[in-house]
Amino acid sequence: xxxxxxxxxxxxxxxxxxxxxxxxxxxxxxxxxxxxxxxxxxxxxxxxxxxxxxxxxxxxxxxxxxxxxxxxxxxxxxxxxxxxxxxxxxxxxxxxxxxxxxxxxxxxxxxxxxxxxxxxxxxxxxxxxxxxxxxxxxxxxxxxxxxxxxxxxxxxxxxxxxxxxxxxxxxxxxxxxxxxxxxxxxxxxxxxxxxxxxxxxxxxxxxxxxxxxxxxxxxxxxxxxxxxxxxxxxxxxxxxxxxxxxxxxxxxxxxxxxxxxxxxxxxxxxxxxxxxxxxxxxxxxxxxxxxxxxxxxxxxxxx
Numbered sequence: 001x002x003x004x005x006x007x008x009x010x011x012x013x014x015x016x017x018x019x020x021x022x023x024x025x026x027x028x029x030x031x032x033x034x035x036x037x038x039x040x041x042x043x044x045x046x047x048x049x050x051x052x053x054x055x056x057x058x059x060x061x062x063x064x065x066x067x068x069x070x071x072x073x074x075x076x077x078x079x080x081x082x083x084x085x086x087x088x089x090x091x092x093x094x095x096x097x098x099x100x101x102x103x104x105x106x107x108x109x110x111x112x113x114x115x116x117x118x119x120x121x122x123x124x125x126x127x128x129x130x131x132x133x134x135x136x137x138x139x140x141x142x143x144x145x146x147x148x149x150x151x152x153x154x155x156x157x158x159x160x161x162x163x164x165x166x167x168x169x170x171x172x173x174x175x176x177x178x179x180x181x182x183x184x185x186x187x188x189x190x191x192x193x194x195x196x197x198x199x200x201x202x203x204x205x206x207x208x209x210x211x212x213x214x215x216x217x218x219x220x221x222x223x224x225x226x227x228x229x230x231x232x233x234x235x236x237x238x239x240x241x242x243x244x245x246x247x248x249x250x251x252x253x254x255x256x257x258x259x260x261x262x263x264x265x266x267x268x269x270x271x272x273x274x275x276x277x278x279x280x281x282x283x284x285x286x287x288x289x290x291x292x293x294x295x296x297x298x299x300x301x302x303x
Contacts, residue, residue: 014099015106018074019067022282027069028062029289030166030188033296038173053121053172060114061165065137068107069161073141073148075100077212118172126171133164151218154200159192180243187238191253194231195281197224198260202278204271221271225263232257249295252288259284 035057039049074095095103115134119127139145140157147157166188175181200207200216201224207217216224236253239246259281263274 011099011102014095015067015071015103018071018095018103019063020070023070024062024066025289026162026285027065027165028058030162031061031169032058033292034166034169035173036169037296038170038175049173050121053118056114056117056121057165057169057172060111060118064107064110064114065165068111068134069137069140071095071103071107072138075103076141076143076146122172123174125174126168129164129168129171133160133168136160136164149213151213151215155193155196155215158196159189162192163189178243180241180246183238183241184246187235187242187250187253190231190235190238191256194228194235194256194260197231198228198274198281199278201225201228201263201266201271202274204268206272216271221263221266221268221274225260225266225274228260229257229264232260245295249292252291255284255287256281 032054035054036049039054111134115130118130122130136147136157139147140154140161141148148154163185167185170177170181197215200214201221203214204216204221207214215227219227232253236250236257239250239253242249259277263277266274
């Protein structure tokens with residue numbers, strides 16, 4: 001039976017929502033900023049700027065990458081999402097079973113051409129980072145791997161989702177790696193670990209009901225909040241060892257750390273209340289992005 005315009009529109013809307021538009025910038029921006037700086041704008045030894053690599057990379061990490069990351073998750077988390085009150089909006093799509101197969105095909109169709117192009121534009125190191133990035137996206141949710149159900153590995157994998165585009169941008173650009181640059185990457189990774197851990201707190205009850213293990217279901221809501229707080233603080237400390245204006249950007253972690261403090265003593269029974277902090281987290285990302293952008297502009301003009 002031929003799909004009607006209305007059904008096609010409905011499918012496209014489902015795919016759009018599943019890709020989490022509110023989060024597109026969280027992966028495209030790290031790649032774009034890292035590639036621009038790594039290709040010679042402020043970082044010594046960059047391999048030179050390629051407009052094709054920049055545009056293809058930004059578009060890939062803006063939409064197809066997010067469709068893969070969240071679409072695969074929405075398909076294979078369907079049963080647990082049914083009992084999760086957060087699902088069905090900007091915090092997570094609830095994909096009807098009728099579009100599950102289409103979603104997986106859409107992931108393949110939208111991702112493969114970009115991945116082929118990026119492989120052709122890169123070299124061995126960028127291929128390795130890109131492979132790790134794509135593997136982390138698949139492994140987090142796909143049956144047989146399901147890293148999201150492996151406590152602590154879930155937070156590490158989730159952080160890889162957001163840090164790997166930046167590492168890939170650097171690997172593609174080819175700058176000289178310094179201790180200060182590594183400090184920035186470590187800080188970013190710790191931020192990702194903290195953010196995932198705190199996000200898992202609000203889902204403690206829903207994940208347990210759905211039989212899903214996570215860092216929060218294992219060590220409890222209270223310990224997870226404290227883990228997130230410490231990780232944010234250590235991320236800020238790591239930035240103090242980066243090149244100027246990295247130490248100034250360390251203030252970015254302050255609103256994140258303060259955001260989790262109200263749940264310092266949260267119980268598992270009250271864990272869903274952390275959703276208020278998670279919603280603030282989504283807006284804090286934009287504030288942090290502005291501060292980081294200003295820091296990057298200052299860095300580019302001072303190097």
